[in-house]
Amino acid sequence: MNKKEVEKQVYNIIYPISQEMDFELVDLEYVKEGPYKYLRVFIDKPGGVSIDDCQNFSKNISEKVDEQDPIKENYFLEVSSPGIDRPFKDDKDFKRALNKEVEVNLYKKINNSKTFVGELIDFDENIIIINNNKEDIKINRTDIAKINIAIKF
Numbered sequence: 001m002n003k004k005e006v007e008k009q010v011y012n013i014i015y016p017i018s019q020e021m022d023f024e025l026v027d028l029e030y031v032k033e034g035p036y037k038y039l040r041v042f043i044d045k046p047g048g049v050s051i052d053d054c055q056n057f058s059k060n061i062s063e064k065v066d067e068q069d070p071i072k073e074n075y076f077l078e079v080s081s082p083g084i085d086r087p088f089k090d091d092k093d094f095k096r097a098l099n100k101e102v103e104v105n106l107y108k109k110i111n112n113s114k115t116f117v118g119e120l121i122d123f124d125e126n127i128i129i130i131n132n133n134k135e136d137i138k139i140n141r142t143d144i145a146k147i148n149i150a151i152k153f
Contacts, residue, residue: 001070006030009070010039014061018043021057026082027089030071037075039065042082049081088147094123101150102130106143117150 001009007030018025023043030039043049043057058079065071088094097120104116116139118132128139128147 001072003030006070009068010065013064013068013070014041017060017064018057021060023049023053023057026086030075037071037073038078039071039075040078040080042080042086044082044086054079054081085148085151091123091125094120094128097149098123101152102147103150104128104130104139104144105146106139107145108143110137110139110143114145 007028010030011025011028014028015025023045026042026044028039028041030037032038041057041061043053045053058077061079062077065077086093088097100120101117102120104118106114106116108114110116116130116132116137118130118137120128121131121136122129123141126141128141128144130137130139
């Protein structure tokens with residue numbers, strides 16, 4: 001079974017558990033790093049996720065995943081928060097970020113730059129519009145390598 005099939009099967013197993021426990025299942029990935037395989041699950045909730053939340057969720061999903069056994073090889077399960085700089089995955093991430101400052105990294109340059117920081121003022125399925133205090137910048141979503149909330153220090 002390939003990586004995408006494993007991820008899809010695991011998602012289908014753990015999504016209902018995330019809903020029961022009032023967590024947002026932000027992302028999951030099944031990866032090989034060196035000789036080891038990892039199943040990484042990222043959860044969130046309003047106000048953030050605690051270590052206890054991660055432990056409880058890990059325990060609950062571990063039992064179900066082991067029961068249904070979509071992963072035939074040995075792996076490490078990691079459950080964590082996606083972090084403050086989590087990349088946007090879908091429209092609900094864009095909606096949550098409306099009128100907030102975002103950082104956008106592009107695959108190709110626009111106006112001689114591959115990085116923009118500005119307020120996300122609008123989006124649809126094809127474009128986003130940010131304002132960098134000088135102008136509104138329209139960016140095709142297919143040109144975005146990564147977008148996340150801008151972190152200020």
